[in-house]
Amino acid sequence: MNRFKMLCLMMLASLTAFAQNKITGRVIKGNSSPIVAANVKVVGTAIQVYSNARGDFTIPIPNSLADREIVLFVSKTGYSSTRKVIRDEYRQGRPVIIMLRMISAPPPPRPSAESDEHADQAAPPESRSDQVPVPRFPWPPPEYSVSAVLNKNYFRQSRTLSDVDKILTAALSNLGYDDRSYFEIPNGFALVTRIEQIREDGSPFIAPARWSVRIRAYDHLSWSSYLRALVFPPRGFFRIIVFAVTDNAFTSSHERATRTDAERWLRAGLTLLPASIGNRSFGPNHQCTALIYQFKKVEANEARQITGDLTGMEHLKNAGLIPLVKSQ
């Protein structure tokens, strides 16, 4: 009989242990309402689940991960993805609350006639290409690696935001930045370039390596490059430039963007600057600020945002942008 009791106790104990091997939580947005069908993935494994109608999720954790650090990667189209390190209290049954920020939203109310006369004169509502809602860039912008304010003289001939866009796109096209994406920001627009692979000095690789997200252990095979690739882990640097043209002073939101977020910006924005924004006047307080998001990827690890050793202006110079913007 004692043996039977012991067996029951052992079974109960093992069931309790099994019950603790899961993480529960909820995915919400800014106003605390749930996000349905958000993808919740355990980094480094194939385990993934989706949040239900209440935003709740439950992830079973196999015993092989019991002693390891667990990181959740949560994503949903239209929202900035996020990573969450699971601490001990969550393993003990406390639900994890994960908040995602929206990266595209309906346009804000148009500015009043007093604040933007040109816009009202030149771009009547629902005109031309403005049938599509203009997505908004996350504002204040996620924490950038470095930034640089472009000299106002480069845009002295510009009367409207569209004129500024023409100068920027001409320079960008010359340098091969053909994929661009436009967002609305307060009193202006943000122009996002495609993520590119760069060298440590900020100069871009030659295509197709430039636009590839794969890093390489070596570029050209030689004894020295092979030995370096053998002894040191391969690493790559990536960059996205966001030109923010606005007359609003801003700082970053201090939230780090992941490379996935940055890649999503290119797909979430518009291909052209809509007339409703482009026809607004480029006032004396407007500035064009280049926000540089630099990422470092070591071997097969996730790319992480870094500050890097270069200033924003050095990035723009080494990318070849400054002379071209100057000459427009």
Add this chain to the structure above:
Amino acid sequence: MNKFAAQRKLAFIWFINAAIIGLIFVIFTASGRFGSKSSDGWQWFSQNIVPTLTLMIGTFAASMGQATSTADIEKFYFQLSYYISLFYFLILYLTIFLAPFAFNETQLSFVELLNSSKIYLNIIQGVVTFSLGLFFTKKTEPKV
């Protein structure tokens, strides 16, 4: 051939190559080649080299007090274990030295490559252990 001399040749192969691979792994650990998974790298080393190495040390120690130095062994058993051991180390070196090429082709990290290699290394290690087992157990009395 003399079994003790054959044992010494085999031990030479194993100790020298284990030392070389150990040194490479020390350099890799210092250079951060394993990233945050140094223990995985050293686990590969200890799983693929240490068991056979300790087996050799054990049989050496056991044979010290015996009259093995006068025993003979058929050359076939020595050559079998000698060349299989060489082949095994060749595969170990290839796994390490092909890592940069493997990464460029498949984006497989070094530690992932080491972990994947366990699949085929376990099989070869079985063959190595079998041949060494034959070598250590077989002996013929020296001709008088």
